Every structure is written in structure tokens, then in C-alpha cells.
Amino acid sequence: MLTFEIMLEVDENKSLEGNVELVPQLTLDCVIFGFHGSSLKVLLLKWKGTEYYSLPGGTVKQEESLDDAAIRVLKERTGLDKIFLRQFYTFGKVERYDRESIRKKLAHLVNPDLWYKRPISVGYYALVDFEEVFPNPDLLSESCGWWDLSDVPELLFDHNEILEKALHALRLELSFQPVGLNLLPEKFTMPDMMRMYEAILGKKIDPRNFQKKILKSGIVIKLDEVKKGVAHKSPFLYKFDANKYEEVLKEGGLFFI
Amino acid sequence: MLTFEIMLEVDENKSLEGNVELVPQLTLDCVIFGFHGSSLKVLLLKWKGTEYYSLPGGTVKQEESLDDAAIRVLKERTGLDKIFLRQFYTFGKVERYDRESIRKKLAHLVNPDLWYKRPISVGYYALVDFEEVFPNPDLLSESCGWWDLSDVPELLFDHNEILEKALHALRLELSFQPVGLNLLPEKFTMPDMMRMYEAILGKKIDPRNFQKKILKSGIVIKLDEVKKGVAHKSPFLYKFDANKYEEVLKEGGLFFI
Incomplete structure (x- = not known):
């Protein structure tokens, strides 16, 4: 049984933790890959009180570089300090957020009217040693866990597309990046x-x-x-x-x- | 002999052409590659009344996707409609704009105090048929022309780094993208x-x-x-x-x- 505090009134320009100023209309989404048994896995968040999932993500502080913001988000979700991390693509379609769909699915958690414009999201993928990660949910999610790539459900927002693109980037870079060193x-x-x-x-x-x-x-x-x-x-x-x-x-x- | 109208007071959230609303703190930079003789060339802008150069770039309108914004900028600079275009990296270091350096170099053109925070810039590279391009300067530049890659001078902002990264992306993608079809x-x-x-x-x-x-x-x-x-x-x-x-x-x- 879950209990919720208040619905989060997210101000686009302020951090959830306080008055830290954020880069407006900009987010990060992180595709965290692990390898276990014989399958590639990805870390997903389950949103509080719903059956909906998304990739872990976050915002960028004004005094922080994109890479530092990604390192911070990954540390929050995995507990890991040193992570192999690659920026792979920035998502900026106008229709990437469907306000009505967000209202229907997440109205008890967020007020989509406060997200009045689509955020531009910078995608990072990370390769982690599966055995060293302690998944940790964020403020809006009740759990954070590993999913087999072949079992990934329909994700919120455009996150299935982001995951697809991350996998494509990983395939291309398999020959140029020390993938094995990070996943095995x-x-x-x-x-x-x-x-x-x-x-x-x-x-x-x-x-x-x-x-x-x-x-x-x-x-x-x-x-x-x-x-x-x-x-x-x-x-x-x-x-x-x-x-x-x-x-x-x-x-x-x-x-x- | 050049004559200048007024110094442009650039409002971050408004387009130069009028009241079109822009995505705040977000820009595009375009590395336009052409091939001629036996050398790879890149299109650079010369800023009005200076000896300073930069890559062509632009802003993103609220009702426009990142890709559409890049297509628009490229059409403005090259006259070409159909261009092979790839997003390759997004630049977001805190120190990527040095206000004092901008003031020193471009004070007669822009007021850097109005660019009070670093923009995040999405990098695109384009491959064009050298012979079909009619280079066209923008509002802040007096000329737009081809430079041999080996002769590129020190560029404004972090544009040498952006160019370097674009070239690296092009090399990696040489085996996966129809580079020859677009450059030859x-x-x-x-x-x-x-x-x-x-x-x-x-x-x-x-x-x-x-x-x-x-x-x-x-x-x-x-x-x-x-x-x-x-x-x-x-x-x-x-x-x-x-x-x-x-x-x-x-x-x-x-x-x-």
C-alpha cells in the first residue's frame, strides 16, 4: 500500500530539491545498460501508484555541464561513481510530449500544464557492471529495476524511441568503445x-x-x-x-x- | 567600406526576424562539409567589421523540431533544400561562452550581457555537393565562404572543438552513411x-x-x-x-x- 504526499507542482526553472536554477526546457534521459546471464538489460523506473515505466532522467542545473548532470543522475539511480557514459543523441520533436496522455496517466503525480512546452532531452547511455549496481528510485517513482531488453514494456513519453536509438548507438560503437570492459x-x-x-x-x-x-x-x-x-x-x-x-x-x- | 545599422540587442527568447518565440538558451551549430579538388572544406562566416570567424548557426523556434531548425539554417546559408544532415553531439559546458572575450571581439555587434547564460548547442554536420552551394552570410556576418580544413583559423566561442568533433563523427560514420553520394x-x-x-x-x-x-x-x-x-x-x-x-x-x- 502506497501513500502519497502532495502532488508535485514542478516549476520548470527550479530544481525539486530547492531553489537551484535549472536550464529551462532541457532534460536528460539515461539508458543504463547492464549484462547478466545471456541478456542485455536496461534500468527502468516505475512511476508511483501506476503501471507505467520510463527511463531514468533529470534536469540540468545552470552551473553544471551536461556531462556533470548525467553523472549526477546516474549516481543517484545506480549508486555508482565511475560509470562509462556516452552522449548519443538529443531529442527535440515538437510532439514528443503529449499533454493529454500525461494528464490521463500521471495526473495524481504531476501537473502537465506546468510543463507547458516540450523539453529538449539529451540522451546518454551508460554501461555498468550489473553486479555492482543498487537501483534506486527517484521522487516520482516507486521502484527502479532491471528489465530484459526483450521484455521492455511500452514506456512513457518517447522513451521507447530513446532506448531504440541508444541501442543503435551502442551497436555502432561496439568496435570503437571498450564495451566489454564495462559490461562484463x-x-x-x-x-x-x-x-x-x-x-x-x-x-x-x-x-x-x-x-x-x-x-x-x-x-x-x-x-x-x-x-x-x-x-x-x-x-x-x-x-x-x-x-x-x-x-x-x-x-x-x-x-x- | 562597411556601414552598420544599429547594434543588435539580441533578446534570447525572441527571434531576430520578429516575435516568434524561441526555445530559451538553446542554439544550433552547423558544420557544412564540401569536397573540392583534393580537400575537404567547411563553410565559415566572417563577422561584420572583424577578422573573426565562426560556424553558421541559429536558434530553435518553439513550434519547430531540432531537425527542422537545422534544415532551415542550412537552407539560409547554402540555398540548398535537400541536404544530407546528421545530428552528432550537443555541447553544454558551463564555460563554453566567455563573456569578456565576446565583449572584446564583438562589442560593436552584440551585447553579451543579454546572453547572460551559456547556451546549449546542438551540433549538426551536413554533406553538400560543393558545386551546388551559393554561400550566404547571416545578419551578423559580412561573408560566408569555403575554407580548406587544413587552413581553418581560430574560431569564435568553442567552434574549433565543434568542428573537431564533427570531423570525428564523419570519420566514424564513413562506413555506415552514404558519404560519397553526398560529397562527390x-x-x-x-x-x-x-x-x-x-x-x-x-x-x-x-x-x-x-x-x-x-x-x-x-x-x-x-x-x-x-x-x-x-x-x-x-x-x-x-x-x-x-x-x-x-x-x-x-x-x-x-x-x-
Whole structure:
């Protein structure tokens, strides 16, 4: 059973926490990706007293850069300080907020008449180690949790489109950014790594070619250790050679698309 | 000899053309790339009565999407209606505008006290056919012209950084976007195309491998025509097979980086 205080009368130019002045008509939306088991996951907020979900987001203070605002929002939602973060697109269609739809769904929480114009929203995606995150809801949400990418429901506002675009950006940057270093735990097996690529690309990869290509690139170091608790043959563990990984990415040599 | 009307008292929330309401504290900056001879060029504005240059830019009207605002600005500066246009990054550092520096350089044109907070600027890059553009200055500039990428002077505001980032985005997208289709004239030689890749990547390419790779990809059609006015052996002309080009890009099969 949930109890609500008062409906939040959001003043566009003031922060919820007090009198900090905000950049008007500007927001951030964050697509926080994690990887667990064999699937790519994304962090969603459930709005108080509703069955509606959205991406985590926030506002930008006048004395804060866009990147700093994104770092702050991500720390609030995940508890993590150091996060791999990329700005990927800014959303600015006139019709991105439908006031009547907001009124119908969220009238007990917000007054859409105070959001009288569409905000421009800067999209960031983040890659986090699933096991290190403690999801934390914001003022308007009752829970914050991981969703399998394939189970994501219809989201509020234009957030399905934002998620789609973030995934597209992640795919394009898979060859240029240290994605594995940020999504995988410190030690991982070759099948773990392959499943991460498959989850991001949304397609099957040939395991033999994959292993050959990764080993040839030199970006991973084979450890003298196997993964326990796995049926049959225990697979070897690997870790990244961060310097070599960076070098190979700079040369653009890791193409799976 | 130049004569100035009055200094423009720019109201952040109103358009220069009249009472159209603008999205506050938000601007656009456009990096317009063209290709000519063997070099990549960019369109710069020279501010009235100064030796200072900047990228073309503009504001966003309340009833206009970001993309529509960029299309409008590009049409105003180039005369072109249909332009290949990509949003690549949004610039939002607190210190991106230095009021004292603006006062020193542009005091006869603008009153920086009216720009009391840093604008957030959405960066777009455009690829245009050099030969079809008629550069056109804006209200604050006396000329608008092409500059070789290697000769670009120190620009106003953070525009050198914006240009750098646009070039980086163009390099990354060279394999996924129909760059050649937009930068080259309808008919071109193999050396023309190679020089375009070299200009964007900023490095030499092996001509034999290049020709082999391009021909194998099937994205160009050899015409029964040679380029005239070239010394010695006249090289054959080619044109793009637009459908095949699109198909190959979708598969991500054109890597030169």
C-alpha cells in the first residue's frame, strides 16, 4: 500500500530539491545498460501508484555541464561513481510530449500544464557492471529495476524511441568503445563474452570464429583458472588487457557487425 | 567600406526576424562539409567589421523540431533544400561562452550581457555537393565562404572543438552513411573518390587496394565515359549504384579506418 504526499507542482526553472536554477526546457534521459546471464538489460523506473515505466532522467542545473548532470543522475539511480557514459543523441520533436496522455496517466503525480512546452532531452547511455549496481528510485517513482531488453514494456513519453536509438548507438560503437570492459565482470569466460556480443547485436555469432578473432586481437589474457559450478567441462576464465584493448579499438580492428 | 545599422540587442527568447518565440538558451551549430579538388572544406562566416570567424548557426523556434531548425539554417546559408544532415553531439559546458572575450571581439555587434547564460548547442554536420552551394552570410556576418580544413583559423566561442568533433563523427560514420553520394558530384573518377576518403581520414590510402575494394563492393558503376581535360591518360568516370551502396552500408562492409 502506497501513500502519497502532495502532488508535485514542478516549476520548470527550479530544481525539486530547492531553489537551484535549472536550464529551462532541457532534460536528460539515461539508458543504463547492464549484462547478466545471456541478456542485455536496461534500468527502468516505475512511476508511483501506476503501471507505467520510463527511463531514468533529470534536469540540468545552470552551473553544471551536461556531462556533470548525467553523472549526477546516474549516481543517484545506480549508486555508482565511475560509470562509462556516452552522449548519443538529443531529442527535440515538437510532439514528443503529449499533454493529454500525461494528464490521463500521471495526473495524481504531476501537473502537465506546468510543463507547458516540450523539453529538449539529451540522451546518454551508460554501461555498468550489473553486479555492482543498487537501483534506486527517484521522487516520482516507486521502484527502479532491471528489465530484459526483450521484455521492455511500452514506456512513457518517447522513451521507447530513446532506448531504440541508444541501442543503435551502442551497436555502432561496439568496435570503437571498450564495451566489454564495462559490461562484463572482471573475470569472464569466452562464452560469456560471446553472449554479450550476441545480446547487443541481436544475432547469433559463430563461436569458433569469435574465439579465434578475439584471441588473435590480443585484447584478452587467459587466466590459469576455470569457472566453477558449470556442468561438464569447466571453461577457462579470461580478463581484458586494457592497454591492448584500447590500442585495438583505436585502430578500429574489432568488427562484428 | 562597411556601414552598420544599429547594434543588435539580441533578446534570447525572441527571434531576430520578429516575435516568434524561441526555445530559451538553446542554439544550433552547423558544420557544412564540401569536397573540392583534393580537400575537404567547411563553410565559415566572417563577422561584420572583424577578422573573426565562426560556424553558421541559429536558434530553435518553439513550434519547430531540432531537425527542422537545422534544415532551415542550412537552407539560409547554402540555398540548398535537400541536404544530407546528421545530428552528432550537443555541447553544454558551463564555460563554453566567455563573456569578456565576446565583449572584446564583438562589442560593436552584440551585447553579451543579454546572453547572460551559456547556451546549449546542438551540433549538426551536413554533406553538400560543393558545386551546388551559393554561400550566404547571416545578419551578423559580412561573408560566408569555403575554407580548406587544413587552413581553418581560430574560431569564435568553442567552434574549433565543434568542428573537431564533427570531423570525428564523419570519420566514424564513413562506413555506415552514404558519404560519397553526398560529397562527390554525380560522375567522378576513382582518384576523385580516393582523394575524398583521404581528405576525411587525414591519411594516405593505397590506391590499388582502394580500387579493388570499391569495385568488389559493387557500389559504383563504371560509365562508358572518360574525364576530359586531364593530362596524360584520361581516367574513366563512375557513378554510384545508390541501392547497392545502401545495402553494403547496412551490412557495415566498407571499412577504411
